[in-house]
Amino acid sequence: MKDIYYSGSFEQLWQEEAEIKTRVQNWLFCITFLVCNPLSSIAFFLSGDPFFYTLLPAHVLSGFVILGYMLLNYRKVISGQQMSFYTFLTLICIYAFLLSRPHLSYVQSCLNLTLAIIFAGLVVRWPLRYALLVSGLSMTLYPASIYFFSQTSLSVFFEQGGVFVMVAHFVFPFVIKLNYNKDKREFYFRYTLQQQNDALERQKTIAEQATRAKTDFLSMMSHEIRTPLNGIVGMVHLMMQEEEHAEKPNDLLKTLKFSADHLMAVVNDVLDFNKINSNHVVLDPQAFAPFEFFDILKKTFDPKANEKGIALAFSIDPGLPAQLVADRMRLSQVLTNLVHNAIKFTAKGSVTLDVREAARTPEAITLDFAVTDTGIGIPKSEQGGIFEIFTQVRARTHSDGVSGTGLGLAISRELMRLFNSEIHLESEEGMGARFSFRLSLPYSEQPLVPHQPVLATVAREMPDVRVLVADDNKTNLVLATQLLKRRNILHDTASNGLEAYEMFSRHRYDLVLMDLRMPVMDGFESTALIRELDPKVPIIALTASAFENEKERAMASGFSGYFIKPFIPQDFYNYIFPFLGIAVK
Structure with missing residues (x-):
């Protein structure tokens, strides 16, 4: 039989099955020797062999021992x-003793011993180790007992049938192995068939649970990604408000804001990939300045390229119009995925983004985009699946040791489908890669009027209120407290739900901002306890989960509001002020 891998659970099931299946055979084996051994002594009595008077007591003694084994089995x-194994070992010892006693002839004894081993081979289903031990013990003790303790020559034993006894015991393990493996193979096939049937039966349940599991996963991912992102977005907006009064704008801060806003959009898209793939996403074309767009995009990747010591070049056609009309965020997402991958898989050399005009009409301009790198390349055999969801080609060879989700190229392909285009790949292993696509976009030669930012509201005195902020993420705590401090709102912080409850029980507050997922005690449990102390205090769920089922659970659990991270400062104020009795201006 070919080697088959059996898990621990299968081995346990097989042992239970073998025990049940061979129960009758094992009892039959013991009962047969219990009855037939004493009866076999009759032949010696009829032939007048005095060996009968040794044989019968020995078999009676072995019978009592066998009865003991049967009783132990009955009591489990x-x-x-x-x-059956212990029975045969006992009989071997009895047989060896009997062979050492004086015999007129070994013919009858050899016949009985041969029949005994043949009967065992037909009836029992032992593991191979049992059979090897039985045969080894028999082939050792039988000749040794005659050679050392009998007056008869060992050659007489072999001449009178001992050869057949030895051959039968030599063949016995092979017979046992064949029978045992045959039964095990049959059980394996029945076991795997049952597993398949069980798996098919579970498909209905799995299908019913798939949506819930997917929602739970995305909810967790949403929380884990949006929570730190909230700190980035919030801090950038605060810094931008301070920079609005500066004489010289900070280009680095502008780039950081662009990256934060872009990252927030990308996270939303990744977490809702099925929405993109199901044609539920509609592009939002808006006019933008292409040279500013590519300049900010390049500045986003310059630090990473410089860190790796590779050249990053953006070769943009100087004849591009002043305005292009497209979904800027979606186009940025595609280019970001391609440039990011190119940098990640390039250890030395360069990464280049080429944008060239291919054709132009009064209504639209056709542009060719290409991202080329000198990295590890992609083998021909793996290029067919490179755009599949959750696929990572040669992940073990990442030049920077960073692994991704395997979603970037899949999302890029789906977004290109929305642009009525497709991405093409040219690559050879060790020779880099080139991703390219073509877009036809409306345009205008009129310069784009820059958007004037709205100045932040000057901090003013607030009513005498106090706010408790509960969040285990220090960055989010800093952001929330900074926003409150800028409106001169008194506040305290807690790092988990239990601490929030204990602080509320001592001080009481006019508003509680409560994260949902925290260690020690989560926001749901903490809110339930606070509601026992004060059923009317406003408690706002300040969370990264944007799923309706989470919101419904929160509102049903006693929360007064549900505010989603990441957020910008003005939205934060607009949401919490009504709960504090402050007019929104």
């Missing part, structure tokens, strides 16, 4: 296989 102290 030993298994059926062990019962």
Whole structure:
């Protein structure tokens, strides 16, 4: 039989199955020797062989021992296989003793011993180790007992049938192995068939649970990604408000804001990939300045390229119009995915983004985009699946040791489908890669009027209120407290739900901003306890989960509001002020 891998659970099931299946055979084996051994002594009595007077007491003694084994099995102290195995070992010792006693002839004894081993081979289903031990013990003790303790020559034993006894015991392990493996193979096929049936039966349940599991996963991912992102977005907006009064704008801060806003959009898209793939996403074309767009995009990747010591070049056609009309965020997402991958898989050399005009009409301009790198390349055999969801080609060879989600190229392909285009790949292993696509976009030669930012509201005195902020993420705590401080709102912080409850029980507050997922005690439990102290205090769920089922659970659990991270400062004020009795201006 070919080697088959059996898990621990299968081995346990097989042992239970073998025990049940061979229960009758094992009892039959023991009962047969219990009855037939004493009866076999009659032949010696009829032939007048004095050996009868040694044989009968020995078999009676072995019978009592066998009865003991059967009683132990009946009481489930030993298994059926062990019962038959111990029985045969006992008989071998008895047979060896009997062979050492004086015989007129060994013919009858050899016949009985041969029949005994043949009967065992037909009836029992032992593991191979049992059979090897039985045969080894028999082939050792039988000749040794005659050679050392009998007056008869060992050659007489072999001449009178001992050869057949030895051959039968030599063949016995092979017979046992064949029978045992045959039964095990049959059980394996039945077991795997049952597993397949069980798996098919579970498909209905799995299908019913798939949506819930997917929602739970995305909810967790949303929280884990949006929570730190909230700190980035919030801090950038605060810094931008301070920079609005500066004489010289900070280009680095502008780039950081662009990256934060872009990252927030990308996270939303990744977490809702199925929405993109199901044609539920509609592009939002808006006019933008292409040279500013590519300049900010390049500045986003310059630090990473410089860190790796590779050249990053953006070769943009100087004849591009002043305005292009497209979904800027979606186009940025595609180019970001391609440039990011190119940098990640390039250890030395360069990464280049080429944008060239291919054709122009009064209504639209056709542009060719290409991202080329000198990195590890992609083998021909793996290029067919490179755009599949959750696929990572040669992940083990990442030049920077960073692994991704395997979604970037899949999302890029789906977004290109929305642009009525497709991405093409040219690559050879070790020779880099080139991703390219073509877009036809409306345009205008009129310069784009820059958007004037709205100046932040000057901080003013607030009513005498106090706010408790509960969040285990220090960055989010800093952001929330900074926003409150800028409106001169008194506040305290807690790092988990239990601490929030204990602080509320001592001080009481006019508003509680409560994260939902926290260690020690989560926001749901903490809110339930606070509601016992004060059923009317406003408690706002300040969370990164944007799923309706989470919101419904929160509102049903006693929360007064549900505010989603990441957020910008003005939205934060607009949401919490009504709960504090402050007019929104």
